[in-house]
Amino acid sequence: MSLSSRHLLQLEGVPKEDLELILDTAESFREILDRPIKKVPPLRGKTIVNLFYEPSTRTRISFELAEKRLSADTLSFTTTMSSVRKGETLKDTVRNIEAMKIDMVVVRHSSPGVPYYLTQCLEANIINAGDGTHEHPTQGLLDIFTMRRKYGKVDGLRVLLVGDIRHSRVARSNIWGLKTLGASVAICGPTTLLPYDAERFGIDVYTNLDEAMEGVDVVNILRIQLERQKAGLFPSQREYSNLFGITGERLKRVNKNFTIMHPGPMNRGVEITNEVADGPASVILSQVTNGQAVRMAVLYLLAGTDDADVTSQTEKG
Amino acid sequence: MNHADAHIVMDGHKMARAITRIAHEILERNAGAKTLVIVGILTRGADLARRLAKTIKEIEKVDVPVGLMDINLYRDDVNYNPDQPVVRKTDIIFDIDDKNLILVDDVLYTGRTIRAALSQIIDFGRPLTIQLAVLVDRGHRQLPIRPDYVGKNIPTSFEDNVRVSFAERDGEDEVLFYPSQTDQSSPAAAKKRKKP
Numbered sequence: 273m274s275l276s277s278r279h280l281l282q283l284e285g286v287p288k289e290d291l292e293l294i295l296d297t298a299e300s301f302r303e304i305l306d307r308p309i310k311k312v313p314p315l316r317g318k319t320i321v322n323l324f325y326e327p328s329t330r331t332r333i334s335f336e337l338a339e340k341r342l343s344a345d346t347l348s349f350t351t352t353m354s355s356v357r358k359g360e361t362l363k364d365t366v367r368n369i370e371a372m373k374i375d376m377v378v379v380r381h382s383s384p385g386v387p388y389y390l391t392q393c394l395e396a397n398i399i400n401a402g403d404g405t406h407e408h409p410t411q412g413l414l415d416i417f418t419m420r421r422k423y424g425k426v427d428g429l430r431v432l433l434v435g436d437i438r439h440s441r442v443a444r445s446n447i448w449g450l451k452t453l454g455a456s457v458a459i460c461g462p463t464t465l466l467p468y469d470a471e472r473f474g475i476d477v478y479t480n481l482d483e484a485m486e487g488v489d490v491v492n493i494l495r496i497q498l499e500r501q502k503a504g505l506f507p508s509q510r511e512y513s514n515l516f517g518i519t520g521e522r523l524k525r526v527n528k529n530f531t532i533m534h535p536g537p538m539n540r541g542v543e544i545t546n547e548v549a550d551g552p553a554s555v556i557l558s559q560v561t562n563g564q565a566v567r568m569a570v571l572y573l574l575a576g577t578d579d580a581d582v583t584s585q586t587e588k589g
Numbered sequence: 590m591n592h593a594d595a596h597i598v599m600d601g602h603k604m605a606r607a608i609t610r611i612a613h614e615i616l617e618r619n620a621g622a623k624t625l626v627i628v629g630i631l632t633r634g635a636d637l638a639r640r641l642a643k644t645i646k647e648i649e650k651v652d653v654p655v656g657l658m659d660i661n662l663y664r665d666d667v668n669y670n671p672d673q674p675v676v677r678k679t680d681i682i683f684d685i686d687d688k689n690l691i692l693v694d695d696v697l698y699t700g701r702t703i704r705a706a707l708s709q710i711i712d713f714g715r716p717l718t719i720q721l722a723v724l725v726d727r728g729h730r731q732l733p734i735r736p737d738y739v740g741k742n743i744p745t746s747f748e749d750n751v752r753v754s755f756a757e758r759d760g761e762d763e764v765l766f767y768p769s770q771t772d773q774s775s776p777a778a779a780k781k782r783k784k785p
Contacts (some may be wrong), residue, residue, distance in 0.1 A: 273672055273673065273674075273675050274672045274673060291674075296675075297675070297676050299678060300659065300676040300677055300679070301676065302679045303678050303679055303680070304679075307713060308712075308713065309712040309713070311664070311712070312662040312663045312712075313662065313663060313708075314661075314663075314664075314667050314673075315769070450679065570749075572662075572673060572676070573673055575673065576667075576670075576672060576673025
């Protein structure tokens with residue numbers, strides 16, 4: 273079984289079978305993380321470059337560990353310590369790296385479409401680790417994987433995304449993946465932080481959080497980027513917190529068993545309180561663990577889309 | 590699957606007797622069941638592993654831990670195979686250090702699956718011994734591997750096929766032999782018959 277694409281650029285348009293193959297494979301890889309030796313050999317001899325043009329802790333470490341646990345050789349590249357500082361173009365940088373014989377590139381960039389652009393100038397498999405406000409497909413997959421582990425299915429789940437939807441690549445990946453797998457999705461946030469074209473996604477839109485939380489199973493809380501306040505998109509952190517912050521008091525008021533998710537990094541006291549983040553409904557740290565299993569699955573499956581021309585020599589003994 | 594040339598080489602009774610004999614041999618060689626753990630290779634090696642554990646329990650009144658193992662991540666042909674094999678969940682929740690580990694598969698053929706399983710077991714711990722039990726040994730080894738317990742030796746040619754069925758999975762307990770011409774008539778069907 274193979275994925276239908278050599279690259280993972282977005283979840284929009286990815287067929288259901290591919291999403292399910294990734295999630296099922298991640299389920300098998302999740303077990304490896306509980307072994308005494310958390311390393312398996314399938315990507316031996318593959319070289320993977322992590323190309324991060326934007327700051328990242330969780331995603332970069334998670335990818336690096338996932339690569340190492342599959343026995344790939346990895347190298348991580350951050351723009352602050354490279355010739356990007358000397359004005360080298362993206363295309364020159366990546367073509368030089370590819371000339372050193374690499375197999376896969378994991379890329380994060382502030383401009384939407386950079387991963388797609390790389391597929392046009394490189395032979396390697398490309399994985400999008402977040403491109404501007406476009407998508408963050410492995411984060412979407414790990415959120416969905418976490419929901420599936422908790423509820424046993426995705427079909428029919430009701431998921432609410434709260435916060436800055438307009439600028440959130442995590443939200444977009446969640447929406448596309450969840451819709452394909454049959455979940456119903458709603459979004460809630462200040463009007464200035466909701467997408468102009470929400471109807472394109474086929475989702476429910478709320479501006480009142482209590483209303484939005486009625487009948488929902490999962491609340492996925494997005495990070496409020498504090499620079500948005502400087503841009504005048506919401507008046508103050510305190511007002512945002514009052515209207516859209518997930519607090520223990522609000523959970524009691526709506527009185528239902530939610531699963532609380534957050535892709536990190538959290539602004540504690542703004543979009544989520546300590547009580548909720550560290551409370552029993554929170555699966556935020558499971559998300560981080562699951563992220564490794566999902567990234568291992570993606571790397572493993574994409575490596576298999578490489579050698580389509582090699583004749584099968586499979587023989588079972 | 591029901592090809593005219595296919596014939597039954599072991600029926601349910603023969604299979605049951607072979608499994609009982611293997612269970613006794615395992616108990617004899619390991620002086621009881623106290624030090625044993627059993628690990629079955631997915632899919633039908635796992636079925637056989639459960640049967641062996643059940644039989645050992647009947648004889649010795651001891652519950653032997655049974656683990657399941659998917660060997661696909663340890664295969665030696667990943668770079669030659671256009672499709673990544675589907676990885677299923679390995680489930681070994683007990684300690685294997687200093688145990689006598691009985692590795693179980695349904696059919697022993699080239700030995701490559703067993704080589705992969707050995708590599709994986711060593712990543713889980715350090716058993717005192719690893720012993721190999723198979724229901725059918727059909728020969729054609731490509732690696733220096735031999736079984737410790739065999740249900741039945743079945744001489745085959747490279748093109749023949751042997752398929753083990755378990756009632757709980759396939760509806761019936763039996764071992765079927767498919768001579769080479771069945772494979773040549775329909776390569777696609779033959780490929781399907783090969784174990785995953």
